[in-house]
Amino acid sequence: MGFIRLAVFGFLFLSVVYLLVSIYSRSLRREKLEKRWDNDIKEGDRDAYIETGMKAYEGSLRKKLIVLVFIIPILVFLGTIYMVNFQ
Amino acid sequence: MWRYFKWGFRIFALLFVFLFFHYVLPQHDVVRVTNTYNRLTTVGANSIFYSAPDVGTAESATTRDIRFIEAVRPNDKVIVYRNEDTGWVWPPYFKYDSSNLQAEASNLKSTKEAPQWAVMTHYGWRLPFLSIYPNAISIREVDSPDVRLIPWVNIIILTTIALMLLTLRRMWAQFRERSIDPVLDDIDEASDAARDRAQGFWARFMGWLGSWRGKPRR
Numbered sequence: 587m588g589f590i591r592l593a594v595f596g597f598l599f600l601s602v603v604y605l606l607v608s609i610y611s612r613s614l615r616r617e618k619l620e621k622r623w624d625n626d627i628k629e630g631d632r633d634a635y636i637e638t639g640m641k642a643y644e645g646s647l648r649k650k651l652i653v654l655v656f657i658i659p660i661l662v663f664l665g666t667i668y669m670v671n672f673q
Numbered sequence: 674m675w676r677y678f679k680w681g682f683r684i685f686a687l688l689f690v691f692l693f694f695h696y697v698l699p700q701h702d703v704v705r706v707t708n709t710y711n712r713l714t715t716v717g718a719n720s721i722f723y724s725a726p727d728v729g730t731a732e733s734a735t736t737r738d739i740r741f742i743e744a745v746r747p748n749d750k751v752i753v754y755r756n757e758d759t760g761w762v763w764p765p766y767f768k769y770d771s772s773n774l775q776a777e778a779s780n781l782k783s784t785k786e787a788p789q790w791a792v793m794t795h796y797g798w799r800l801p802f803l804s805i806y807p808n809a810i811s812i813r814e815v816d817s818p819d820v821r822l823i824p825w826v827n828i829i830i831l832t833t834i835a836l837m838l839l840t841l842r843r844m845w846a847q848f849r850e851r852s853i854d855p856v857l858d859d860i861d862e863a864s865d866a867a868r869d870r871a872q873g874f875w876a877r878f879m880g881w882l883g884s885w886r887g888k889p890r891r
Contacts, residue, residue: 588725588761610844613851663767670810671770 596659604655611652615643695798697764698830699810701822702793704744704752706812709779714739722797722805724757740771742778742809744793745785747818754795755806764796766810777812790818 619639623632643649715736716723723739740756756775759766783789791814797807 592761606844610847613847617847617851666765667767670766670768671773673811 600656600659604652607652607655608649611648612640612643615648616640694831697796698827699766699794699796699824700807701824702744702746702752702795703790703815703818703820703822704746704793705783705785705788705790706742706744706778706781707751707783708743709741709775709782710743711738711740713737719803719805722803723755724808725760725762740775741806742775742793747790752799753806754793754809756809759808766796768808768810774809774811778809781812781814790815792820792822 616636616639619636620632623635627635713736717735742754742756744752744754746752756771756778758771759768761767781789781791791812793812794810795807796810798805799807
C-alpha cells in the first residue's frame, strides 16, 4: 500500500518537475535564438528564424534528455534499496 | 526592532534546516554491540520520531513491538538504537530488512574483554527525555575502533540539494525575466500613457478655467 502511494505521488511530483524543466529549457533556447539573431544575423525574418530554431529544438537530443528527470530518481531509489537492504 | 526580528527569524530558520538534516541524514558510529532484544513500546506524543504505524511491524498505532540494539562506544558511553522498517515514504531509506539487521547485530555481540568493533549506520537522535532512539540502518564489522569514516552519502546528497536549489533559482530568474517583467513593463507603459492623457485633460481644464479670468489659453 505504501509502495503504491509512493509510486503514484512520486510520479506526479516528477511530472511537475519534468514540466518545469521543459519550460525552462525551451525558454533558454528561445532566448539564445533571439540573441543570436539580434547580434549576428540581423537579416531576414526574425520570427521565422526563431520558429525554425524552436522546431529543431523540439526534435533535439537535449529535449529528449529531460526524460532523465524520471530515470535518475528511479535509479537512486533502486540504488538506495540495494545499499540499505542487500549489503 | 524589526531588524532583530528579521535576524531572529533567519537564525531560527537556519537552525531548523540544520536540525532537519542532522536528524534525517545517515551518520556512522563505531560501536561494540552488547545486546539485542525487542520490547513492547508505547508510542505517544513522540510518534513523529518513530516509524509510521503502517509499515508492518506495528500492531496498533500506540503500542508495538520494537527491536532494539544496545551498544557501547570506544569511550565506554552506551547508545541504544531502535531497529524499525522505515516504510516507503519518510525518511527515504526504504528499509525493510529489520529482522536481518537484528540478526547481524546479534551475530556481532561481543564482550569487553574480546571486543568486536563495528560501524553502525543510523539516522536520528537519542534523547532520553523524549524516549526517542536513532534508527539503525546497517552494520558492518571493522578491525579496530580507529577507522576513518568519510560521509560520502552526505556529501553527495547535500551537494545535489545545493545544485537543485541553484537551478531552481536560475529557473525562477529566467521565468521572471521572460514572462513577468515584460507584462510589468506593459502595465508601466499603459499607466504612463494614462497619466499623460490625464495630465492633458487636467491642463486643458485649467486652461479653460483660466479663460474665465481673462488669461489667454496656452
